[in-house]
Amino acid sequence: MDARLAAGLHEARSHTGRQTDAHPAVAGAGPALMLVDGHHLLYRAHFGFPRRVTTASGEDLTGLFGFVALLRKAHREHCPDHEVVVVFDAEDGSAGRAENVPGYKAGRAGADHSPVVHLPAAKLALDTAGVRWLEQPGCEGDDALATLARIAADTGRAVVVFSGDRDLYGLLDGQRVRILNTQLPAGRQLVTAADVATRFGVLPVQWPDFRALTGDASDGIPGVAGVGPVTAGQLLADGRHLEDLPETATGRAGTGLARARAQWPEVVAWREALRLNARVPVPDGLLTDRATPELLPAGRLLTEAGLW
Incomplete structure (x- = not known):
């Protein structure tokens, strides 16, 4: 941890x-x-x-x-x-x-x-x-x-x-x-x-960031394809928010990071809707x-x- x-x-x-x-x-x-x-x-x-x-x-x-x-x-x-x-x-x-x-x-x-x-x-x-x-x-x-x-x-x-x-x-x-x-x-x-x-491996203050990555079907937020709770927790480690995501990552976290950056404006908009x-x-x-x-x-x- x-x-x-x-x-x-x-x-x-x-x-x-x-x-x-x-x-x-x-x-x-x-x-x-x-x-x-x-x-x-x-x-x-x-x-x-x-x-x-x-x-x-x-x-x-x-x-x-x-x-x-x-x-x-x-x-x-x-x-x-x-x-x-x-x-x-x-x-x-x-x-x-x-x-x-x-x-x-x-x-x-x-x-x-x-x-x-x-x-x-x-x-x-x-x-x-x-x-x-x-x-x-x-x-x-x-x-x-x-x-x-x-x-x-x-x-x-x-x-x-x-x-x-x-x-x-x-x-x-x-x-x-x-x-x-x-x-x-x-x-x-x-x-x-x-x-x-x-x-979930995140603090409550990170919850909108977490759900923006993983999705929230009830609110119509699709999330980033392939990013589940474990991957999102890895990306948000050390109390990070979306703006603080690491420059690089390996494995599934690396794939999730690349996909998040490819649709960055949408991910940020999802987070704001969930706040x-x-x-x-x-x-x-x-x-x-x-x-x-x-x-x-x-x-x-x-x-x-x-x-x-």
């Missing part, structure tokens, strides 16, 4: 310690913050909930019911003392990146987007539960998540981001920001900066610095909201 990665890994581990469900914040900084990737959770609930949930009239409410149930479970079991804020993608959120990278998220156009029919009801359920949510016009949800995570962490609050989206790995920052993915096996559901460094913008405008006062009370069971909450 190269010296810079080893130092970064040591730093990440020194902050995170052993994996735990506790996310202590700096004394006096307010409760820890649980940020929720709203669209990801809604789609996961609709397509992955263990059983279909229908009303007496036969209406399929699986996505809505599962959204509330999975959120309640994650909050109760992992973040009971956290303030909860749910972030959704704006309808036009990816337009800016698509202008710079043709094909960005183009593959999603033909996907099954039936879960979005439950989006207004999910927001109403959150309002009924007293959970704040944000859909910032013109903004991808990942950028809003990054901005809120930065704001909270800068004031000393610990942050956990509830999502299974690897695009958010770039947010990981020692004890300050972690990711909760309850789809992972028990004991590995809390993803830390150290986990990324150990598994999170932690400086987007968000409403003042969205974060209340108050822990969110335990949510009602899904059936009861939907009944109170008039949705059941």
Whole structure:
């Protein structure tokens, strides 16, 4: 392992310690913050909930019911003392990146987007539960998540981001920001900066460079042909970014380097599209610095909201 990665890994581990469900914040900084990737959770609930949930009239409410149930479970079991804020993608959120990278998220156009029919009801359920949510016009949800995570962490609050989206790995920052993915096996559901460094051989700050080289099919980023995680890790050794790639390399790394340089403008554009913008405008006062009370069971909450 190269010296810079080893130092970064040591730093990440020194902050995170052993994996735990506790996310202590700096004394006096307010409760820890649980940020929720709203669209990801809604789609996961609709397509992955263990059983279909229908009303007496036969209406399929699986996505809505599962959204509330999975959120309640994650909050109760992992973040009971956290303030909860749910972030959704704006309808036009990816337009800016698509202008710079043709094909960005183009593959999603033909996907099954039936879960979005439950989006207004999910927001109403959150309002009924007293959970704040944000859909910032013109903004991808990942950028809003990054901005809120930065704001909270800068004031000393610990942050956990509830999502299974690897695009958010770039947010990981020692004890300050972690990711909760309850789809992972028990004991590995809390993803830390150290986990990324150990598994992929890069630090979270290098994640956009890494994904630009290896590709990100879900975002329509093809990556460099023949460059997989191992080769990308070799090219990005010593904490390098794309601008710092070595002049020469041997074996597969050499082939990958030559191919990357042959399509350099595209690779750099991919990296920029994958970078999170932690400086987007968000409403003042969205974060209340108050822990969110335990949510009602899904059936009861939907009944109170008039949705059941």
